[in-house]
Every structure is written in structure tokens, then in C-alpha cells.
Amino acid sequence: MSTLCIGSTHIYHNALRLSPTSRSPRRLAWTSVKTKTVAATVDTLRGSANYEPSRWDHEFLLSLENIYVKRANCVRDRDFLKEKVRKVLDETTTPLEQLELVDKLQRLGVSYHFESKIDNILTDFYHNNVRECGKEDLHATALKFRLLREHGFNVSEGIFDVFINKIEDGTFESDDIRGLISVYEASYLATKLDTKLHKVIRAYANQQLRKIIDSPDHNTYDVNVLEMAVEALEMPYHWRMKRLETRRYIDAYSKHDVLIEFAKIDFNIVQAVHQEELKYLSSWWKETGLSNQLHFARDRIVENYFWTVGQIQEPQFGYVRRVITKINALITTIDDIYDVYGTLDELQQFTAIVENWDVNRLDELPEYMKLCYLVLYNETNSIGRDILKDKNINVIPFLKKSWGDLCKAYLVEAKWHKKKHKPSVEEYMQNAWISISAPTILAHFYCVFSDKISSQVLETLSRHQQHVVRCSAIVLRLANDLGTSPDELKRGDVLKSVQCYMNETGASEEKSRAYVEDMISNTWNEMNNEIISHDSSLLPRGFVEAAINLARMSQCMYQYGDGHGSPEKAKTVDRILSTLVNPIPLD
Known part of the structure; x- marks a missing residue:
């Protein structure tokens, strides 16, 4: 029992233990895409985060399959066990x-x-x-x-x-x-x-x-x-992220009963659904050409899908996961344009065009921004078209405003960086809870998830008036700051919450990190009130849960460092393997 200590790697040992059916992806060379690639030449005016290339080769992702779900009677066995579990629940x-x-x-x-x-x-x-x-x-x-x-x-x-x-x-x-x-x-x-x-x-x-x-x-x-x-x-x-906890709990379950039999088969069936979605998204991402053209940006389609599984894991919500993963991928790319590569003049130009939502101004953008804006424009309009067709409401004005607000928040941080401005914690957070992208993600989530879209809710989301969204965004921002700020400061990024508090109060880094951790805990208390609050009645219960799951996912992704930017160093790769790649053995 000497391994039992707070912070030990033993925490997720059971969830990550590899079985004979376990797989790890191969590292292969980048595939070519027929788009004009921005030359990766050294430019003294531009930064470089030196992100590692994707751990996940496209051909590897296309080869994913859960061998147990291929068995002829798998779904029938699951349904049979489900009725046995229902009987246990009734009795x-x-x-x-x-x-x-x-x-x-x-x-x-x-x-x-x-x-x-x-x-x-x-x-x-x-x-x-x-x-x-x-x-x-x-x-x-x-x-x-x-x-x-x-x-x-x-x-x-x-x-x-x-x-x-x-x-x-x-x-x-x-x-x-x-x-x-x-x-x-x-x-x-x-x-x-x-x-x-x-x-x-x-x-x-x-x-x-x-x-x-x-x-x-x-x-x-x-x-x-x-x-x-x-x-x-x-x-x-x-x-904690629920899907990861499910894998850990199943692996640690000590009894052999109908519950565990049912849970193992169901986990594999749901994993197979997730794998098919991931194949589609990997193909979509490759076809956009963004990963090949924008050499400076994080190529993280698998990690972006993992975020989405953390938000909503049930098999019937595949369309929601596909859309939100695309949104996450675009956010990651645009974030890197603002944080890493773009000059201030270029960023102001990009922000203005996103705000105006005018594709006719595409040629005003520098070459490396054109494809990114075009993919953003087309995907957002495509989502709006589907919602108009299926739900008879035009949400494009709300979606494009969410992108405009996000880019404006990114631009504020770019200006702070350029001017070497050191904001107070309050000033930082007023912008940072929007720049972390949660309001943009959740605006899209509401539109694609809700059976009936309320114009009143859309207005409150667009004006940033939903408290559960703000709470989710604050946890996401602060968890991100705790996990990523050392790396971001090394490349000259704007001060994060920890450094803002240090600068404002003169506190040590240790005390400042503890202060930010308390901010997270206090925000969770506010978010818990949203679960039981009747004021949230206009919001679908599933939307509130997804907003809270986004906060949970942030604490999974940044628990051991920058799990999005450096997934291998922060256990994200292991966690993806356990939830999306490696099945639970049934023999």
C-alpha cells in the first residue's frame, strides 16, 4: 500500500491498465493535402509554440474497432441483460x-x-x-x-x-x-x-x-x-469526467454479477459508436486542410472529440458530438492564430471580418487566414441551415455573434500582450471567461441539443446572462490557467490568473495558485446552486448538465498539466486510450 498517496499515478491505474486487446497509435508522417501551405520559415515578427504534431495518425483512427461489438449477438445480449437489471431495480x-x-x-x-x-x-x-x-x-x-x-x-x-x-x-x-x-x-x-x-x-x-x-x-x-x-x-x-470514471469503476468492480456483465457490454457498444464518430471527424478534419496549412496550430482533432465525449457521452447524441467537436477544433485553431502567429494588424482585420460575417471580404485577409475563415463561415452556416430545416428557427445571427465575441476577447488579450499590460485579476477575468470559449461552445450546444429552441434563452446566451454558462467558463478558464500558464508564459503570452494575482498582491506563486484553486471551489458552489435552482427552468436539464460537464472536462484535461497542448505529458493520451480505443475484455 505504499503507492497510496495523494497525487500518485496510482489514481487511474485500473482505468489505464492495458489488456491484450489494447492498442496504441503509430506515429506516421503527415499526409498531404492539396492546399497552399504557409511556409514554415522563421519570421522574427511571429511566435511559435512548438506544439508537438498529433499523436493520432488518420489511418490508425480509421482502423479502430471494438472487436467484442462485432460479435453477432452483442446487442441482443446487452438488451437481455438490460431487462435483467431492470428487474433488479424493480425488485x-x-x-x-x-x-x-x-x-x-x-x-x-x-x-x-x-x-x-x-x-x-x-x-x-x-x-x-x-x-x-x-x-x-x-x-x-x-x-x-x-x-x-x-x-x-x-x-x-x-x-x-x-x-x-x-x-x-x-x-x-x-x-x-x-x-x-x-x-x-x-x-x-x-x-x-x-x-x-x-x-x-x-x-x-x-x-x-x-x-x-x-x-x-x-x-x-x-x-x-x-x-x-x-x-x-x-x-x-x-x-471528474464521467466516462473516464466509468472505465475506472468497471475495471475495479470486484463482484461478478449481472450489473457488471451489462456494464461491460454497454461500454463496448458505446465505445464502438464513439469510434465511428471519431473516424468521421478525422476525415472531416483532414479534408479541411487546416492542420496541413497552419503549421503553427495544434492538430488536436482526437483531443477535441475527447472534450466532447466528456460533455455528453450517451450514444444517441452523436450529431451533437460531431458538431461540437468541429466547433472545438475551430476554436483551437483560431486561438493559436491569436496567441501564436498573427500580427496585431492581422488580428484586428480577422476580428472585423468575423464580426461582420462577410465572406466577400475574404481576399482582404492574409493567405494563412483565408482557409480558416472560410471553414468557420461554411461550418457555422451549415449548422444554422440544419437547425432551420429541423427546428424552424434561424440561429445563425446568434452563432455568428458568439464567434465575434470570442474573437474580440482574443483581440483584447493580444493587445494586452503587445502593450505588456498587466491586468488585475478582476479585469483579467471579465475578459478571460469569454476568451476561454465556453460561451461559444455552449451557444452551439444549446442550438443542436435542444428539441425546442427558445428565442428568450438564445437572447440570454447571446448577452452572456446565463449564470451556469459563466460558472462553467470560469472553472474552465482557471483550470486551464493552472495547467498551462507556465508554458504560455515561456512563449511570452499574456499573464494568466495566477500571475495577475501575484502581480496585484505580491503573493508567492504557491499562495497565488491556492487562491485560484479556491476560486474554482467557490465557483463550483455557485454552479451547484444552478442544479437545484428553479431559475434554470427555461434551460433543458441536459443543457445544464452539459455545461457542468464542460467544467468537469476542464479539470480532467488540465489535472496534470496542459492536456490539450501537450497530451502525452499530461496523461491525456492514456485517458483517450482507455475510453475511446481499448475495449473492456469480455472473455
């Missing part, structure tokens, strides 16, 4: 067993098959059982609170009063590691009003779990439970 009537079963189904990634039944179970708990906490142990109370909050039920932190009172008067002692993990995880569903969850419950559980892990007697505990404690302390479950 489980003890309250704690019901909650634990719902939690298992969520962690195994198969709860989407039983949404109506799970919603009925939790609604019944909320109306009939939520106040029966005095008769329950710590684990049962915490699990009930976490699941209800996750599903939008506004259950009070008062459910923990019995335990809080004992902790405050020093009479509560517990070495129940399972209960401590549960209550620690539950505390991360707190809002800013739940002060006792922060100051009493989380602090107590944190202290007790660390004491257990650091104890020389920790070998007396089950190794899987200890791993759960270490993982929770490094990053709570509520903040």
Missing part, C-alpha cells in the same frame, strides 16, 4: 439498497437506460424519506443527499444536523471509511449557502480520511476502498 425495495443500486448504475455508466425509473425512485425519496436521517448512518445519509442534489432536488444541509452537532461538540468519532468517503463526496454538492457542509462536514471527513491513509495500520482496510479515499481527496467524484 430492490430497501431504501439504502435502492440508493446504492442507483449509485452503482450511475458509476457504471448505464443509468441512462433507466432514467424514468431512477427519477421516480429519487422523487419518492425526496417527498417521503428525506427527513428520516436520525435513524440512518453517515453513509446512508450522505448518499441520499448527494444523489438527490445531483438530480436537482433541493434537499437541505440540515439532513446532517445530527452529525454536525456531534462533530462541533467533539463527541463524534468514526473510522467508518466508507461513510467518511460518502460524506466527503456529498460535501462537494454544497452551495455557497451550505456553510456547515464546507466548514464542518468536509473539514472533518478530510482530516479523518488523511489520518486513515497516513496510518501505518491502513493495510487493515480493503485496498479498493482505500483507493477510493485517495481518489476522492485528490479530486472529488462530482468534479
Whole structure:
């Protein structure tokens, strides 16, 4: 158990363990595209981030397949097991067993098959059982609170009063590691009003779990439970990418029952769906010619798809994933034009043309910008055309405004860099929550995801008035800053939040990073309020969840560094292999 320590690489060991069917991509030479390539000559006026080429060869991606899904009876076996699991769900009537079963189904990634039944179970708990906490142990109370909050039920932190009172008067002692993990995880569903969850419950559980892990007697505990404690302390479950957690949970599942049989087959079937989408997107990306023409930009189509799977993973949302991956890829490219290559005059010109949305001005742009703008223009109009045809509403004005706002925010940072301006944290964040691109991503997401598009919601998104979008964007921005700012500063980029705080207060880098981490935690408290807030009723529940998933995805991508710019150094490659490439063995 010497490997059990906070921050150890043991955290995702089970999820990343390679099976005999595991595959790794080959590094092959760039494929040629028949477009005029910008010469990669040294230009003293231009920067270079020296990004590594893509780890993922196009031919390798086209060869992906899940060998278990090719079996003739795979889908039939999945559907047969699904009905057996449904029967287990129907026949489980003890309250704690019901909650634990719902939690298992969520962690195994198969709860989407039983949404109506799970919603009925939790609604019944909320109306009939939520106040029966005095008769329950710590684990049962915490699990009930976490699941209800996750599903939008506004259950009070008062459910923990019995335990809080004992902790405050020093009479509560517990070495129940399972209960401590549960209550620690539950505390991360707190809002800013739940002060006792922060100051009493989380602090107590944190202290007790660390004491257990650091104890020389920790070998007396089950190794899987200890791993759960270490993982929770490094990053709570509520903040983690769900698809990656599903892989880890399946690999660590110790029982052989119908749940795990069903989850393994379903994981492979969904992975096969994701692989087909990735093949399409790799072909689309190659056909755009952008990766070949813009040598300075990050070639990250697989990583951009991985972001999207983190946002919405269920198999029925393939169209949404395809569109949002294209948006992510264009954002990555345009970001590098502003951050790395473009001169200030060129960037002002590009921003003006995007704002005006005028393809007739294409020839005013420098050669390397023309193709990028044309792809942006065509893809956005294509999305708008599909939505007009299917949903009878013209969203192009809103989509093009989101691109204009993003480019204007990029331009602000380019001007700061040129003038060597050092913004305050407040000034930085007023621009940076837009320049991180979350409002642009989520504006497109709303349009392609929603069955019925509300003009009122479109207006609020366009004016940046949806708080859940702002919260998601702030977490994304700050997680990005913590993971990427050292590399970006080396190439002369604008100061990030950590450096802004250092410059403004004179604090050390360590204290400044801790301040930014607190900003992330506080923003999560605000975002949690959006889950249970009735003010979010105009937004589809799936949209709110996707906005929160974007924040989760940012903390996955930047957990160990710049997982988007340098994916091999920050474990992104391993995580992609475990979720998108390597199947779960069924034999």
C-alpha cells in the first residue's frame, strides 16, 4: 500500500491498465493535402509554440474497432441483460439498497437506460424519506443527499444536523471509511449557502480520511476502498469526467454479477459508436486542410472529440458530438492564430471580418487566414441551415455573434500582450471567461441539443446572462490557467490568473495558485446552486448538465498539466486510450 498517496499515478491505474486487446497509435508522417501551405520559415515578427504534431495518425483512427461489438449477438445480449437489471431495480425495495443500486448504475455508466425509473425512485425519496436521517448512518445519509442534489432536488444541509452537532461538540468519532468517503463526496454538492457542509462536514471527513491513509495500520482496510479515499481527496467524484470514471469503476468492480456483465457490454457498444464518430471527424478534419496549412496550430482533432465525449457521452447524441467537436477544433485553431502567429494588424482585420460575417471580404485577409475563415463561415452556416430545416428557427445571427465575441476577447488579450499590460485579476477575468470559449461552445450546444429552441434563452446566451454558462467558463478558464500558464508564459503570452494575482498582491506563486484553486471551489458552489435552482427552468436539464460537464472536462484535461497542448505529458493520451480505443475484455 505504499503507492497510496495523494497525487500518485496510482489514481487511474485500473482505468489505464492495458489488456491484450489494447492498442496504441503509430506515429506516421503527415499526409498531404492539396492546399497552399504557409511556409514554415522563421519570421522574427511571429511566435511559435512548438506544439508537438498529433499523436493520432488518420489511418490508425480509421482502423479502430471494438472487436467484442462485432460479435453477432452483442446487442441482443446487452438488451437481455438490460431487462435483467431492470428487474433488479424493480425488485430492490430497501431504501439504502435502492440508493446504492442507483449509485452503482450511475458509476457504471448505464443509468441512462433507466432514467424514468431512477427519477421516480429519487422523487419518492425526496417527498417521503428525506427527513428520516436520525435513524440512518453517515453513509446512508450522505448518499441520499448527494444523489438527490445531483438530480436537482433541493434537499437541505440540515439532513446532517445530527452529525454536525456531534462533530462541533467533539463527541463524534468514526473510522467508518466508507461513510467518511460518502460524506466527503456529498460535501462537494454544497452551495455557497451550505456553510456547515464546507466548514464542518468536509473539514472533518478530510482530516479523518488523511489520518486513515497516513496510518501505518491502513493495510487493515480493503485496498479498493482505500483507493477510493485517495481518489476522492485528490479530486472529488462530482468534479471528474464521467466516462473516464466509468472505465475506472468497471475495471475495479470486484463482484461478478449481472450489473457488471451489462456494464461491460454497454461500454463496448458505446465505445464502438464513439469510434465511428471519431473516424468521421478525422476525415472531416483532414479534408479541411487546416492542420496541413497552419503549421503553427495544434492538430488536436482526437483531443477535441475527447472534450466532447466528456460533455455528453450517451450514444444517441452523436450529431451533437460531431458538431461540437468541429466547433472545438475551430476554436483551437483560431486561438493559436491569436496567441501564436498573427500580427496585431492581422488580428484586428480577422476580428472585423468575423464580426461582420462577410465572406466577400475574404481576399482582404492574409493567405494563412483565408482557409480558416472560410471553414468557420461554411461550418457555422451549415449548422444554422440544419437547425432551420429541423427546428424552424434561424440561429445563425446568434452563432455568428458568439464567434465575434470570442474573437474580440482574443483581440483584447493580444493587445494586452503587445502593450505588456498587466491586468488585475478582476479585469483579467471579465475578459478571460469569454476568451476561454465556453460561451461559444455552449451557444452551439444549446442550438443542436435542444428539441425546442427558445428565442428568450438564445437572447440570454447571446448577452452572456446565463449564470451556469459563466460558472462553467470560469472553472474552465482557471483550470486551464493552472495547467498551462507556465508554458504560455515561456512563449511570452499574456499573464494568466495566477500571475495577475501575484502581480496585484505580491503573493508567492504557491499562495497565488491556492487562491485560484479556491476560486474554482467557490465557483463550483455557485454552479451547484444552478442544479437545484428553479431559475434554470427555461434551460433543458441536459443543457445544464452539459455545461457542468464542460467544467468537469476542464479539470480532467488540465489535472496534470496542459492536456490539450501537450497530451502525452499530461496523461491525456492514456485517458483517450482507455475510453475511446481499448475495449473492456469480455472473455
